[in-house]
Amino acid sequence: MKTQIPLLICLVAGLFMGLQYFIPAALPVYNRVNDYIQVVTAFSLVLGVVNLIHRHIGRMRPSGPQRRRHRDWPFSLAALVGLVVMLFAGFGTQRGPIFQSLFNSILLPVQSTMFALLAFYLASAAFRAFRVRSVDAVVLLVSAVVVMVGRLDDGGALGIPWLSRQILNGPNLVAKRAIILGVGLGMAATALKVVLGLERSYLGSGKE
Amino acid sequence: MGEIVATLTARRSFVGSLCFLAVLSLFLLPASAWAVEPALDLTVKDKPLDAGEVLKIAFSRASGDSLGRTGIVRYELLRQAPGEAVFKVARSFAASQRLGRFTYDDTGLKPGKHYQYKVRTVGADGFTAETAPCPPTAPRRQWFFTNKLNTLVATAIFCAFVLGFIHAARRGRPMFIRRIAGLDAIDEAVGRCTEMGKPTLYVPGISTISDVATIASLNILGQVAKKIAQYQTRILVPNRDPIVFPVAQDVVKEAFIEAGYPHNYRSDDVYFVTNDQFAYAAAVCGTMVREKPGANLFLGMFYAESLVLAETGASVGAIQIAGTDAISQLPFFVTACDYTIIGEELYAASAYIGREPTLLGTLKGQDLFKMVCLGVICLGVLLMTLGVIFRGKPYDDILQLITVRSGS
Known part of the structure; x- marks a missing residue:
């Protein structure tokens, strides 16, 4: 029951x-x-x-x-x-000045600080990702550099923005769509399993 | 002679003055003194493909009204509901709006009941003019989204595949599932925690229970918690969503009971932290730094905090396994974690870890339907290409049949 x-x-x-x-x-x-x-x-x-x-x-x-x-x-x-x-x-205080002051002076700066940490974490993650150890890593590094430089204004003269768009709209988009298709089907299958009671892990053991 | 000329001159000046005054008075008259005309072309239509609660109303400006410069201040849409004797204002439109035709969706109506509408034009001085009432119109309730027929057919085929493979699995048909390194590593991670005497940190994402990724994560949590209970080690599950929290608590508790170690379950190890995204990230990072878990499992839906969590976890030397269907967060996890479960692998994880035949059957059904999708995509590309080469029909018509439309 x-x-x-x-x-x-x-x-x-x-x-x-x-x-x-x-x-x-x-x-x-x-x-x-x-x-x-x-x-x-x-x-x-x-x-x-x-x-x-x-x-x-x-x-x-x-x-x-x-x-x-x-x-x-x-x-x-x-x-x-x-x-x-x-x-x-x-x-x-009915969300009066004290509440607003605490919110604006403590909570918001702390949240912003946490978000700002992302910049440093991005740098350290990029350093780890772009270490040239294999052919795949070289491809990743070159693609990343092209895409990053393509976002700069000065990259226009070298035709890099065009190459950057090709990478983003070509291989990148294809890979993303493949993942999205798989995720969609995975979601539908999981929903079906849960609705039909085949997947019961969320109920604990699922046994009587 | 001179007197006659002077008299004529005086008369001419008098007539001229009269003419000037008449013209001046025309300009000085209040704008509303111009005749206020009723609005034009009032149409009332039932909104297609809805629950029968909406009528779509449209009308054009009165003749001569040019963006409210002819003394018309506003247009009032009047509605007579069933059982009411008079028309009441349903919506008012300022005449100064830069619109040639006003449109309005009258919502919250009763299906099958007849409503009448008319439009009142209101001038600056309160002069009004009304259109004739439109014929009584009733919103109709529809029972099927005809534009989603192809989606329904695809859903039926998908369900048939999945149920067919579940049936086959129950009859004992062996199911081969390819190796998923990230899921195999969960055993390794839990074993490492046991050897080191450290807890395992499990983060079920920061989304709500309505997110399928969260449900998938809770399914994996059940399997992981069972292994942890068997190894007699600790699991820490910080939660961001207040609905996910009691579910996670129950899942872990049941897993410990099923493993035969209910006394090892500590309710304080599955806890609610906060609803705030970065406060949650800060709390989880703090837990990692203080508790120094042997393994971090990030499975579920993540947003901007993914890299903060994964980098902090890497800095404390924990083995890290991440899995999400959030495409934008995948690169961060791939970079900072030892193993990454990508997209649909997250949904397959519960079946993969549990090795239950019926659940493995759903994966097979899913794969077969993916092949069908690939076939339909190729067909779409072919039809689109033929449509461009041969300019339209019948290729476009066939393409319409397989085009998925979202929403109503």
Whole structure:
């Protein structure tokens, strides 16, 4: 029963979602069902926050035979303080100046910093990728250089932008389309397996 | 004689003044004093291929109205719903809009009920003129997207292939699946973690449960967690999506129970981090640096954070296996990870690791349908070429039959 009911729900929902793609009259029901997702998300967010609080409080609390805190407990404290402060700033001041100030002065710069790290990681990844160790690596290096130079204004005189476009619209696009075709069929096959109850790993063991 | 000339001159000046005043008054008259004309050519049509809730309405400007410069301020579309005695304003259009013809999709209507429309032209001084009401029109509900017939046929063929191979697999037909290095390496990675006494970090992507890549990742998580439970080591699963989190928790818990080591399952090891993309990336990077996992598995849907995660993982010396169907992130994973599961291999992973015959059958069905797709692509190229050489029919008509149209 524990497995049969979720499988039945999955079958009905999956068949409906598959069929509605071909039935215009089912669109209002489809839109209504999509609205329910927001309700489920709201409840699951509460679940997520409860888990977050539970996990971090557990790490701050002394435990084990030696009654010691987890070694990362200061991070847990920082996470909980951040959660509580933003919660009060958001609800308490109706998303007023304190909330905006915290958001703009702390959260946004931190997010930007994380995003900016990408530039350095790109450089180190490129260094590793372009090390000439085989014929394939040489082809990759030459193609990458052509495409990069092709994006520069000064590359025009050498005809490199044309070559760059040929690489992007030729072999690159062909490979991308091949992957997209495979991904599409893989998605459809996975969806079919899940809807028909053949794939049950997401239910745990899938056994009664 | 002189008096007569003076009188005539005075009269001429008087007549001239009258004429001048008359012309001036014409210019000084308020614009709305010009007759306000009704809008032209009002049409109401049912929107094709919908649920019968929309009517498409169109009308043209009143005669002489040139972009609102003739005193017309706006056009009001009036609707009389079934059971209502009067027309009510459904939508107002400013006459200053640079449109020759106004169009509007009236939504939220009841299928099969008759609606009437007319257009009211409103002048600056409130002078109005209305068109005659259009004939009652009802939105009709359609039951099949006729433009998706070829998609339906292709779907049916695909399902038939997959179900056929599943049936064959159940009857014991052996299924050969080519070796996928990235999936073979999962065993190696888990074994390495066991030897080193380090946990395995499993990142199920940052997308929602509605993404098929996430479902595929959770399927793989079940298999990986079972192996980890058998080796009696730890698995860390940080989650970004609050719906994916309880599912992942359940999958890992069930895997530990099935492996016979339920007491080794630690609920705190499968946890929710945050919904924010880069905050999540920062938290996972922090986990990698502090916990120093022996293996990092990045399987699912990833976006810009993919390289941040993979490079941090490489810097802590973990064996890294990544798999995604996000084409733009694949180069980063190929560069920074030891093994990369590309595109459809992600969806085949669960069947490949589990080696369950019915699941392997779906892979065979998938491959056969891919051959059909290749055949259709070749046919399309041939028809397109013949269409260009022989200019159109009948090649274009056949091409239309196999062209997939998305949306309604």
